Amino acid sequence: MSQLVALWRRAALLVVLLLVSATALARIEPDETHLQVAGEVAESLRYGHYANVEFDDEWSQTAYARYLDILDGQRAFLLESDVADFEHLANRFDDMLLDGDLDGAYDLYQRYHDRARARYEWLLERIDEGMSLTFDSDDRLETDRSDAEWSSSEAELDELWRKRLKNAALTLDISGQSRDDIEANLRQRYEGQLTRLKQTNGEDVFGLFMAAVTGSIDPHTEYLSPHQGESFDIQMRLSLEGIGAMLQSDGEYVKVTSLVPGGPADRAGVLEPTDRIVGVGQEDGEMINVVGMRLDEVVDLIRGPKGSVVRLDVVPGEAVDMTRSHEVEITRDTVDLEEQAAKGEIIEVERDDGVRRIGVITIPTFYVDFDAWQAGEEDYRSTTRDVAREIERLQDEGIDGLMLDLRNNGGGALQEANSLLGLFIDRGPTVQVRDAQGRINLYGDTDSGALYDGPLVVLVNRLSASASEILAGAVQDYGRGLVLGNATFGKGTVQTLSDLSHGQIKLTRAKFYRISGESTQHRGVEPDILFPNLIDPERIGESSLDNALEWDTVREVQYRTYGEPWEYLETLRDRHSRRADTHPNFVYLEQRAELADEMREERTSVSLDREQRQREVEEQEAAQLALENQRREALGLEPLEEWADARDDDASDQSDDQEDEPVDRAQVLEAAEILADYAELSQRRLAGNP
Incomplete structure (x- = not known):
């Protein structure tokens, strides 16, 4: 120049x-x-x-x-x-x-x-x-x-x-x-x-x-300026017109922490938790680099009118280098409430003596039409009502066990966690809520009778939070069923919003405790059987946040147990390990989780020599590609030429080939296998043949 x-x-x-x-x-x-x-x-x-x-x-x-x-x-x-x-x-x-x-x-x-x-x-x-x-x-x-x-x-x-x-x-x-x-x-x-x-x-x-x-006190307490308070109100009304993603500052970058179920980003399938957004562009406009930009400024760039397109320059969370960015497009829209509704299906599990039919109900969030409920309408929409309808339909079709899939469910209406548990127990407490003065209020199901009393499992992951953790913990404490997957988020606190003379304050006022007396805060709910974790708990989850309130306990409440599923855990874990050690998708999940841990430990600096930088990136991507192609070969699928194609392939593949969905589907299918084993062992005991 x-x-x-x-x-x-x-x-x-x-x-x-x-x-x-x-x-x-x-x-x-x-x-x-x-x-x-x-x-x-x-x-x-x-x-x-x-x-x-x-x-x-x-x-x-x-x-x-x-x-x-x-x-x-x-x-x-x-x-x-x-x-x-x-x-x-x-x-x-x-x-x-x-x-x-x-x-x-x-x-x-x-x-x-x-x-x-x-x-x-x-x-x-x-x-x-x-x-x-x-x-x-x-x-x-x-x-x-x-x-x-x-x-x-x-x-x-x-x-x-x-x-x-x-x-x-x-x-x-x-x-x-x-x-x-x-x-x-x-x-x-x-x-x-x-x-x-x-x-x-x-x-x-x-x-x-x-x-x-x-x-400095806790990560969920915050002062909201008048402008921030207005944005918060919009989000709480679910009328935010944007992409439906929760974002968080991560050093100089903006990181995706979760996707709103039924939101535009969730439907598009082009973003995942831990992805970093490095650029934002409007329609055909210039891509603006947002590295080093404040979070609220990035959010303002991403937000826009319904029907308009926002372009994002994204670095995948599992990428080994910031040079591996790619551009995605998302059409701004409001949350699709139908996409948030509970949905059921039946998975058939082969056994030597026949087929076991496992009902699966996916629950993306805990929702209720508050306006219709408060108005006294009889046919108002809620999670519990939708799940009840799905259970009745699945039972009519004949199932041997039921799975509740709460993965990626960030919570919602607490009353729905209470009433939903009531479908599986004959009334009883669900959660304890302790306030700043030490007073404890008990919430639970007051309706007698249970809609479903058969074998039950709850599938969770690191993004299962708040009300999801309350339900999973209660199922575990009651001995009503098994919890499978990964340790949950650990969001066990309650916030309220109060007006100030200028702005508002969101204040942590209470804490959730299980009926066993254990808090869900910080530790979350530990599954009975663990699956490989692809989400780094040091980057996502309550324990990853600065100054998060600690885990503690209160006195347990009186409650009856409905079974002792822990007595079968040794056998169930052994059978699970034998399947997971040989199934291509679970082998892939385990090895990919191990590789991700290794890369996170190694990724402390980057070379400024172009050839060396390329070699380091190519070596790490070659290891990722080898894992993916090993899985594909075992499943009889065509190998990929580049590692980046794996994510594009997952996002675009909407076929019925369930074997080609390694993360989501492999976990559901294996959870169905575990549930089939659990149902078999339970029936043996009832028949007097343990």
């Missing part, structure tokens, strides 16, 4: 920065509104939160550390000397909050703001001077610096950012972009980040401070 063009661009950038506003360089100050709200939040936390919140030096140190993580979690902007200058705040966060004296928090933000502004300008100067696009050094870039020491000098940070800039360019180079496109793409990225930084106002900084305050 010529010096003339570089000078022109630098001058143009200067004009843009001046136009962002002359006040952009002025100090960002809190206003009286923020001082008042800080006191209101403090009172809410002290007297309304479930935990015994004490604003002391220990809490202050936690909140201060979290504030630093929010500002500069990757240790990429602030220097060791900067942090030392504000070390006195570590024991003052309680005083700042209680007294409404926010100057220290705003001063620290201002230091970060100045450092970040200077760094983005430094990056743009490097690009304008002409980047070196030779990728043949022995350099490596650490991919996660959240636990790194603060840099001691500007030169040390310059070296870090030299590597980060080189890595960003290498990522685009490997994806096939030209030199001009790479420079234009990176310039757009850093100019966008600089512009957004310049637009930061006092409300934004107050939100960051509040995030540190509330997030």
Whole structure:
């Protein structure tokens, strides 16, 4: 790039920065509104939160550390000397909050703001001077610096950012972009980040401070600004027109944590939990790089009117390198309630003495038409009513056992978990709810009789949360059936939303406990028989969240048991292991989970040498492809040429070939085998032949 063009661009950038506003360089100050709200939040936390919140030096140190993580979690902007200058705040966060004296928090933000502004300008100067696009050094870039020491000098940070800039360019180079496109793409990225930084106002900084305050107590308590509160209300009404995905910040990236059942992304089949979104584009518009962008800004880009198309640049969660992104399209829409409805089917399991017919009911969420229910309508829609109809239909067709598939079910209406359990027991408690004062309320089924009293299993995974965990835990505690799959999410807390003079606060007010007295919080529900886990529990689940409330117990309640399925576990586990050790799909699941663990341990840095980077990526993808083709060969399927084709094949294959659905279907089919074994062993005991 010529010096003339570089000078022109630098001058143009200067004009843009001046136009962002002359006040952009002025100090960002809190206003009286923020001082008042800080006191209101403090009172809410002290007297309304479930935990015994004490604003002391220990809490202050936690909140201060979290504030630093929010500002500069990757240790990429602030220097060791900067942090030392504000070390006195570590024991003052309680005083700042209680007294409404926010100057220290705003001063620290201002230091970060100045450092970040200077760094983005430094990056743009490097690009304008002409980047070196030779990728043949022995350099490596650490991919996660959240636990790194603060840099001691500007030169040390310059070296870090030299590597980060080189890595960003290498990522685009490997994806096939030209030199001009790479420079234009990176310039757009850093100019966008600089512009957004310049637009930061006092409300934004107050939100960051509040995030540190509330997030130091538990991950579900949060302050919502008026704008955030409006978005939250829209989500709670399920009228959000977008893609139906729950997103979370993950360092510089935005990560998919779950998909709304029946939502556009779920129906399209192009996103999965742990996928990272690195770009967002509208229809045929330009793809905007969102690396380093705030979560709420990314959500605003993705949200849009029903019927419009959003394009996402996505890096699969299991990808070994950020260069392995691909573009997907999703048509924005509202949630399809029919897709959320419970649905049943029958799976036939071959045995030497005949066929066992296993009923399977998939329950994506716990729903109820509250308006129709409150209006007294007799035919209102609910999970329990839909499941009851499916059970009656399956029983009419003749089944030997029933499976409830709660995988990916993030919860919903608590009353539905209670009434649904009532289909399988003759009245009794379902869950205990303990409030901040230690008072315990008991919820359960009050209707006598059970609709189904045969062999029962519940299939869960890491994304089964809240009401799903309550139902699974109750089935396990009552001895009513077996729980199969993976340890659940561990969301065992209850939140309420309260108005403040400015904004709202979402506050953790209570905690769920099983009838056995064990909390579902943090640990979730442990299955009786474990399946291979493809979702990393360190990245998804309550235990992966900072400052999650701990697991504990209360006194168990009185309840009767309906059986002793644990007596069959040794035999059931042995039979399961023999099948899983030889079935191509389960062998694949086990080996893929092991490989994913190995790759997560190895993925701590990336090479900045193009050939070495390619070799590392190709070696890891070759291992993934070999596993996939080993499975396909065992099933008599055509091998794939590239590992990336495996995911596309899973998303596009809507045929009746159930053998070609390794994750979802293999688990359902094996759960049906276990249920058939369980039914057989139960019948033997009833017949007096254990």
